Amino acid sequence: MSVKLLVLGLMMERDRHPYDIRQTIKARNWHVTFNVRDGSLYYAVDQLCQEGSIEAVEIVQAPGQNRPDKTIYRITDKGRETLVKMLNKQLGETAFPQHPVLSALPFIRNSDHTEALRCLETQLEACKERISMMEAVQQLKAGTLPRGSVHLLRGILKLSLAEKEWLEEVIAEAKNGRLFEPKPPSPDS
Amino acid sequence: MSVKLLVLGLMMERDRHPYDIRQTIKARNWHVTFNVRDGSLYYAVDQLCQEGSIEAVEIVQAPGQNRPDKTIYRITDKGRETLVKMLNKQLGETAFPQHPVLSALPFIRNSDHTEALRCLETQLEACKERISMMEAVQQLKAGTLPRGSVHLLRGILKLSLAEKEWLEEVIAEAKNGRLFEPKPPSPDS
DNA sequence: ATTTTCAACCTCAAATTTGAGTAAACAGTT
DNA sequence: AACTGTTTACTCAAATTTGAGGTTGAAAAT
Numbered sequence: 001m002s003v004k005l006l007v008l009g010l011m012m013e014r015d016r017h018p019y020d021i022r023q024t025i026k027a028r029n030w031h032v033t034f035n036v037r038d039g040s041l042y043y044a045v046d047q048l049c050q051e052g053s054i055e056a057v058e059i060v061q062a063p064g065q066n067r068p069d070k071t072i073y074r075i076t077d078k079g080r081e082t083l084v085k086m087l088n089k090q091l092g093e094t095a096f097p098q099h100p101v102l103s104a105l106p107f108i109r110n111s112d113h114t115e116a117l118r119c120l121e122t123q124l125e126a127c128k129e130r131i132s133m134m135e136a137v138q139q140l141k142a143g144t145l146p147r148g149s150v151h152l153l154r155g156i157l158k159l160s161l162a163e164k165e166w167l168e169e170v171i172a173e174a175k176n177g178r179l180f181e182p183k184p185p186s187p188d189s
Numbered sequence: 190m191s192v193k194l195l196v197l198g199l200m201m202e203r204d205r206h207p208y209d210i211r212q213t214i215k216a217r218n219w220h221v222t223f224n225v226r227d228g229s230l231y232y233a234v235d236q237l238c239q240e241g242s243i244e245a246v247e248i249v250q251a252p253g254q255n256r257p258d259k260t261i262y263r264i265t266d267k268g269r270e271t272l273v274k275m276l277n278k279q280l281g282e283t284a285f286p287q288h289p290v291l292s293a294l295p296f297i298r299n300s301d302h303t304e305a306l307r308c309l310e311t312q313l314e315a316c317k318e319r320i321s322m323m324e325a326v327q328q329l330k331a332g333t334l335p336r337g338s339v340h341l342l343r344g345i346l347k348l349s350l351a352e353k354e355w356l357e358e359v360i361a362e363a364k365n366g367r368l369f370e371p372k373p374p375s376p377d378s
Numbered sequence: 379a380t381t382t383t384c385a386a387c388c389t390c391a392a393a394t395t396t397g398a399g400t401a402a403a404c405a406g407t408t
Numbered sequence: 409a410a411c412t413g414t415t416t417a418c419t420c421a422a423a424t425t426t427g428a429g430g431t432t433g434a435a436a437a438t
Contacts, residue, residue, distance in 0.1 A: 009296035091308035094315035097286030107198035111276040119280035126283035162351035
């Protein structure tokens, strides 16, 4: 969710420019949890700057002279406060995460069944890939990472494993068609 | 995610007015998966109406005469097409769901540790409640629900159980302080 | 009999995200 | 030497969500 939290958190490690943040996310395989578009990133940086949570420190002239120069930002004292507040806020949100398949399921009988099955199988594929990726990363880096990041990996892994089992059940019922049956007798669904 | 999908899906069952949708969500305990504010709901209905996916059928005069009258909508043929498209789109999204704790974890060492621990415990509480609620609902209604809805419940349950175990591990490390330790030796985290 | 609360309804500005661009430099290919 | 693709770096309108508010009438509490 909060892109601002991400920005401030990364700025705690060192001064950065927006694009650096983008790269760091990739480098750490954080795109799984932090699904941020460029737009939101630059927007968040702008906001943080306006509210005084970060400040521009340096403008680096890029190699070619017509290229836009990157502005490097630093977190301020106010920013450190903001960070603590946002952490509290976010840790306090008890909303269940939104899963696309989960929220599509109650309506799935209105779908094109063949197509839906194909989608579910793609989901399972993606899920399995995520699992092996997380296992690999854990092997490689677990020793060197701060505990928070380790638990991030373990969390993704654990949730993905549960997701996998569940998807397999759903797919089984999609295959035998039961998933798409109109209804048992019932009054309210 | 897609509020529009929700609206169309519910309109497939019968004609409805926006507030009816709101109530149905509550009645079915769907607020867990569909976390919709009033604003988005009315906005989505408006959009769907403008694009011709639903149409107003009837305007019911509410009891007192100064109260706003509710407009009842019906799904159109175009709406049914839209629904199928949105289902496909949504089922095709393989993004990992956003969990507030998950994305706060890598930065948690910058938090107020006592407060953070308290938050984590609240999370665990909420998670447990969700689990017992889902178990109860399953007991009561599993027989009468369409399969899609059953799998929705089972999914929430399965994911929440995994979440619970994971949270317990995290809390254990928050208690002994290891979670907040600055870092093991490493270069990149 | 009057105040308080609650459920039914809805609105709207401001914040944020999405999606689709732009443009320059470099690396590799034909 | 001209093409194609990729990385760096950013922009912007349009779509959507958020958060907070507003009105009426009926029911409950004082």
